[in-house]
Amino acid sequence: MNPTHSHVVDGRRGLPAAQQPEWPDQNALRRITEELAAASPLVLVEECDRLRELLGAAARGEAFVLQGGDCAETFAGSTADAVQGTLRTLLQMALVLTHGASVPVVKVGRMAGQFAKPRSSRxxxxxxxxxxxxxxxAVNGLEFTPEARRPDPARLRTAYETSAATLNLVRAFARGGSADLHRVQSWNRGFLTDTPAAARYERLAGEIDRTLAFMRACGVDPRQLHTTEFFTSHEGLLLDYEVALTRVDRESGRAYSAGAHLLWIGERTRDPAGAHVEFFSRIANPVAVKLGPSTTPDELMAYADRLDPDxxxxxxxxxxxxGRDRIRDLLPVLVEKAAGNGVRACWLTDPMHGNTFTVGGRKTRRFDDVLDEVRGFFEVHRALGSxxxxxxxxxxxxxxxxxLGGGRAMGVGDLRRDYASACDPRLNHSQSLDLAFLVAEMLQDAGETTGRDAGAATGRGAAQPASGGRDANLRRP
Known part of the structure; x- marks a missing residue:
């Protein structure tokens, strides 16, 4: 890929750019972004195009996406053990989802670049x-001192270097045999095993081992189970960083972000007339937009028309x-609007951010609230045939x-024990596995419903949205 020419992809001039740092040293910022513009790409065009194919399959119901990782990565926390722990958790969840619902799972990490966070107050x-x-x-330090909180553009270089190191670990783990299905039992080592989810996973791993033994006995080549595809993503928040890491593909002439396979626009930067939407419209990577409860159907169509006109x-x-209390009321009109206008988007649920509250000065989320929003998401799509x-x-x-909650019944008193997030609360390993098993059941139910609908459908495919009214049971009692 060729280094970018900023006028080709930037598009910020004259447009509002929300949540951007107030860099005190513009000369230093210019030097750092020039270094980044000449640096090696972190991801390849072919990888980005491959992820777009897989997301298209998920949009058609032929696959399922599992995107997960840190709320906000930190430089100090991007250790080999931490990265491998998150990867093992995602692989275990993907295994549960695949085995329980018989669909391939597209694995996307919130990692190798998630070093910036929007805030409600500057x-x-x-x-x-x-x-x-x-x-x-990527902007400043967590310590509450004037020195740490001063935005420093040199941190952008550190974000790039730390992302490169993380990606090396990800690729080694995914391609070097650590993700081999023959090692599903070993993925649980180092994790707590005295939980319902862990015990259930051990039983699943035993079933897979027996299946693999049967395949070997039948002469099936096991080498295709040795590696896995894994992709990276982060919120494309800092436009100085994202523009500097954009490259133009020599063959196609299209611009790609070289910093991640997928970028998303957050709830606080999704202004359809803003600089983030404009920049995202100029790159060829798969992209995503976070949709909060205030999203209107017209805004949704503005994103579709600007970001995916074809x-x-x-x-x-x-x-x-x-949020769990609003998903069933607010999502149907957006799904119907998209379907009625030929939008072929892949719909994902983020059941975390709409269910956050504070206890004793700490942000937290209830596992049952997270689960209920996921359940509502499935109910809406089932009712609409999407x-x-x-x-x-x-x-x-x-x-x-x-x-809070999950199989180990985490209580308010436990929040003081090991609260390590630099920003928002995360599901731990056990809670993540709990959720994976429950979502696998939802996927299995959805597959069975789709099969029945397909058998009964006449004149249209079961994947098409229903044209009738909404299911009266969408609203949670």
Whole structure:
């Protein structure tokens, strides 16, 4: 790929750009972005195109997306053990989903670039001291000191270098045999095993071992089970960083982000007339938009028309974050609007952000609320005859105590024990597996319903949205 020419892909001039740092040293910013513009790409065009194909399959109901990882990566926390723990958790979840629902799972990490976070306020006050808010390690430090909270463009270089190191670990893990299905039992090592989810996983791993033994006895070549495809993603928040890492493909002449396979636009930066939507419209990667409860059908169509005017399957995903109490009321009109206008988006549910509350000064989420929003997401799609494309989760492979509930019944008192997130609360390994088993059951039910509908359908495919009214049971009692 050729380095980008900023006028080709930037598009920020004259457009509002929300949530951008107030860099105090513009000369330093220019030097750093010039370095990044000349740096090696982190991902390849072929990988981005492959992910677009897989997301298109998920949009058609032929696959399911599992996207997960840290709320906000930190430089200090991007260790080999932490990265491998998250990867093992995602692989275990994908295995559960695949085995339970008989669909291939597209694995996408919130990693190798998730170093910036939008904030509700630009400043934070503690006592009589007011400082800039923490916007992620790519911008400033978490420590509440004037030195740490001062935005430093040199952190953009560190974000690139840390992302490169993380991607090396990801590729080694995914392609070097650690993801081999013959090692499903070993993926649980280092994790707590005294949980219902862990015990259930062990039984599943035993079933898979027996299946693999049968395949070997039948002469099936096991080498195709040795590696797995794994992709990276992050919120494309910092436009200085994203523009610097954009490259123009020599063969196609199209611009691609070289910093991640998939970028998404967050709830606070999704202005259809803003700089983020404009920049995303100029790159060829698969892209996504977070849709909160205030999203209107007209806004949804504005995103579709700007980001996917050709209606290319896999190009555009919508990540819905409505909250458990609103998903059943607000999502149907958006799905119907998209279907009625030929939008071929992949629909994902983010059941985390709409269910956050504070206890004792700490943000947390209830596992049951997360599960209920996922259930509502499936109910809406089942009622409309559309496809639930996947999950978007904040999770970790560590035994943190940040979210309440789950199989181990995490309580409010546990929040003090191991709360490690730099920003929002994450599901721990056990809670992530709990959720995977429950979603596998939903997928199995959805597949059975689709099969019955396909058998009864006349004149149209079962994958087409129903034209009638909404299911009266969409609203949670």
């Amino acid at each position: 400043t934070e006050t503690r006592g009589a001291v007011t400082l800039p808010s923490y916007f992620g390690d 209606r290319t399957a896999g190009r555009l995903s919508f990540v819905v974050r409505m 496809r639930p494309g996947g999950l978007h989760l904040e999770l970790t492979g560590d035994d943190v105590t940040e979210c």
